[in-house]
Amino acid sequence: MADCTFETVTHSVYRWIISAPEPWDAAAEEISKAWTAAANAYRETHELASAQPIPGDAVRFHVRDNAIVIEYTTEE
Numbered sequence: 001m002a003d004c005t006f007e008t009v010t011h012s013v014y015r016w017i018i019s020a021p022e023p024w025d026a027a028a029e030e031i032s033k034a035w036t037a038a039a040n041a042y043r044e045t046h047e048l049a050s051a052q053p054i055p056g057d058a059v060r061f062h063v064r065d066n067a068i069v070i071e072y073t074t075e076e
Contacts, residue, residue, distance in 0.1 A: 014041060015071040017064075026068050038070045045074060 016034040020026035042054055062069040 010076045012074045012076075013071055014038070014045075014074070015069055018068045018070075019066065020064075020068050021066050031068060034068075034070050038072065042072050045072075 016038045018026045018030050018034050038059055039054055040050075042048070042059055043050060043052070048054070059070060059072045062071065
């Protein structure tokens with residue numbers, strides 16, 4: 001029998017998806033609201049104070065065909 005350990009790692013991806021249909025794309029106000037919601041959720045998930053900055057690479061923006069996606073990932 002092998003001498004080893006076993007572990008399970010669970011990733012959770014949190015996404016805020018902003019519709020960006022042609023020809024007008026996404027409104028800045030909608031992106032701002034989604035970013036605020038994502039930042040607040042990230043701080044809550046990681047137990048950060050509201051004034052504490054979020055690490056620069058923690059929350060990402062992605063572009064899809066008809067949407068902008070804001071997301072972060074956690075690992076357990």
